[in-house]
Amino acid sequence: GNSVTQMEGPVTLSEEAFLTINCTYTATGYPSLFWYVQYPGEGLQLLLKATKADDKGSNKGFEATYRKETTSFHLEKGSVQVSDSAVYFCALRSPVQGAQKLVFGQGTRLTINP
Amino acid sequence: GAVVSQHPSWVICKSGTSVKIECRSLDFQATTMFWYRQFPKQSLMLMATSNEGSKATYEQGVEKDKFLINHASLTLSTLTVTSAHPEDSSFYICSARVGDGYTFGSGTRLTVV
Numbered sequence: 001g002n003s004v005t006q007m008e009g010p011v012t013l014s015e016e017a018f019l020t021i022n023c024t025y026t027a028t029g030y031p032s033l034f035w036y037v038q039y040p041g042e043g044l045q046l047l048l049k050a051t052k053a054d055d056k057g058s059n060k061g062f063e064a065t066y067r068k069e070t071t072s073f074h075l076e077k078g079s080v081q082v083s084d085s086a087v088y089f090c091a092l093r094s095p096v097q098g099a100q101k102l103v104f105g106q107g108t109r110l111t112i113n114p
Numbered sequence: 115g116a117v118v119s120q121h122p123s124w125v126i127c128k129s130g131t132s133v134k135i136e137c138r139s140l141d142f143q144a145t146t147m148f149w150y151r152q153f154p155k156q157s158l159m160l161m162a163t164s165n166e167g168s169k170a171t172y173e174q175g176v177e178k179d180k181f182l183i184n185h186a187s188l189t190l191s192t193l194t195v196t197s198a199h200p201e202d203s204s205f206y207i208c209s210a211r212v213g214d215g216y217t218f219g220s221g222t223r224l225t226v227v
Contacts, residue, residue: 004157036218041123041220042220043118043120043207043217043218043219043220043221044158044207044209044218045218046215046216049215089157089158100146100148100163100211101148101160101163102148102160102209102216103160104157104158105157106155106156106157107155107156107157107158
């Protein structure tokens with residue numbers, strides 16, 4: 001079945017450091033890929049997405065590229081801020097027509113120290 | 115943007131009682147809602163998918179008689195945990211399909227004592 005594997009956390013970085021959170025997936029065909037962020041006490045918010053191979057999603061300085069050859073969708077940011085501290089979830093949606101549900105990775109807790 | 119309001123944000127109940135969690139779509143009509151359960155330091159596990167006006171579709175291993183889902187209107191879906199036990203303690207999150215994306219409630223922390 002479809003699955004998502006994320007880099008285990010927690011991850012702690014200093015402000016302005018470079019961030020990478022690894023995400024790989026297992027799925028048939030070309031799933032849609034997502035990164036969600038969950039700030040303390042809040043619901044999940046869409047950070048970025050990509051729907052086909054080689055697409056790059058970007059938002060708020062974060063980027064992730066859909067790599068079919070490595071079945072990966074790693075999240076990167078060049079210079080993190082304290083406000084980026086949150087839990088990050090990688091997710092996929094099956095390409096099967098009519099598929100609606102998301103399959104999530106286990107989440108990675110990120111803490112940025114000033 | 116599309117907002118889902120989830121209540122309560124936390125609840126403590128006694129073992130054997132039932133608890134109802136509500137999710138309301140505030141500025142859009144939610145045809146499809148999803149209910150997730152999140153264990154500490156673990157991912158979101160989809161429990162069921164509900165479509166307005168029809169019975170929910172439960173994921174394998176989820177007891178439909180224990181986790182009752184009602185989606186009677188386009189703006190309200192409820193999850194009732196019946197005869198709750200300590201092992202039902204968890205974080206429950208609802209989500210609605212909005213166009214090609216999803217919007218999530220802020221979650222409910224359920225503690226059964």
